[in-house]
Amino acid sequence: MAGLEAIELAVTAILCALIGLASGFVGAMTGVGGALLAVPLLLILPPLVNLPSLTVYATTGLAMVQGLTTNLVGVLVHKRASFVSGFLLRWTGASIVVGSLLGSVASRWLPSHWLLLTLGFVLLFCAFQMFRPIAEVDSEFVQSNPLRFAIAGLVTGILAGATGLGTGSLTIVLLVHWLKVPTRVAIGSTLGISLLAAIAGTLGKALTLQVPLAEAVGLSMGASVGAICGAKVSHKVPTKTLHYILAVFVAVAAFHALWRAMR
Numbered sequence: 001m002a003g004l005e006a007i008e009l010a011v012t013a014i015l016c017a018l019i020g021l022a023s024g025f026v027g028a029m030t031g032v033g034g035a036l037l038a039v040p041l042l043l044i045l046p047p048l049v050n051l052p053s054l055t056v057y058a059t060t061g062l063a064m065v066q067g068l069t070t071n072l073v074g075v076l077v078h079k080r081a082s083f084v085s086g087f088l089l090r091w092t093g094a095s096i097v098v099g100s101l102l103g104s105v106a107s108r109w110l111p112s113h114w115l116l117l118t119l120g121f122v123l124l125f126c127a128f129q130m131f132r133p134i135a136e137v138d139s140e141f142v143q144s145n146p147l148r149f150a151i152a153g154l155v156t157g158i159l160a161g162a163t164g165l166g167t168g169s170l171t172i173v174l175l176v177h178w179l180k181v182p183t184r185v186a187i188g189s190t191l192g193i194s195l196l197a198a199i200a201g202t203l204g205k206a207l208t209l210q211v212p213l214a215e216a217v218g219l220s221m222g223a224s225v226g227a228i229c230g231a232k233v234s235h236k237v238p239t240k241t242l243h244y245i246l247a248v249f250v251a252v253a254a255f256h257a258l259w260r261a262m263r
């Protein structure tokens with residue numbers, strides 16, 4: 001019996017590595033975050049191949065590990081190519097973290113159902129807008145009024161914290177659609193911004209024993225390789241194509257928010 005359990009654990013770890021590879025690739029290529037792909041795969045795939053199902057707690061813990069690994073490796077690769085803005089990390093990133101804390105606390109008194117509905121329709125609108133033909137997107141990022149970027153980040157963080165929706169999709173919409181940041185810089189900087197939240201989230205999950213070790217190791221290994229490949233592909237894909245890919249993932253996030261609101 002112990003031998004069978006060991007085999008099941010090893011196969012589960014391998015499966016998690018494959019899930020990490022796919023989600024890490026998507027996360028580092030788009031900046032939206034691989035959790036949109038990792039969470040459903042972690043919930044669906046193990047039972048399909050006759051492996052024990054992962055609990056919801058384990059799945060959310062592993063999603064945090066996936067996010068931490070993908071964001072860390074992805075931001076290092078994007079930084080090497082000069083697609084991570086320190087200005088955005090300082091002003092927008094810091095205010096998103098503060099906003100997320102405020103939003104998560106305020107969510108106790110806010111009508112989350114209507115927040116999710118509103119957010120879902122806003123993201124859906126932005127996704128359609130991002131499908132529209134765009135002007136030059138490979139231009140240099142010009143730093144402007146820091147207060148504007150800080151306020152925009154604060155509002156985004158409050159929405160993310162209040163609704164429980166990951167910051168990645170909201171930050172991409174904020175940077176690309178509203179603040180007109182070049183797509184590649186937006187992707188790299190979003191990974192850096194999301195890394196701050198991923199560190200805190202992973203630490204919290206680990207301290208409360210919600211991260212299964214073997215599965216986490218497999219997932220991290222796969223996500224590391226996937227993130228390196230995804231970030232490098234992101235540098236070679238035409239920016240217009242990246243823009244359309246981002247629009248698809250923002251639309252997925254929109255439908256996810258609407259589905260949660262209607263449950």
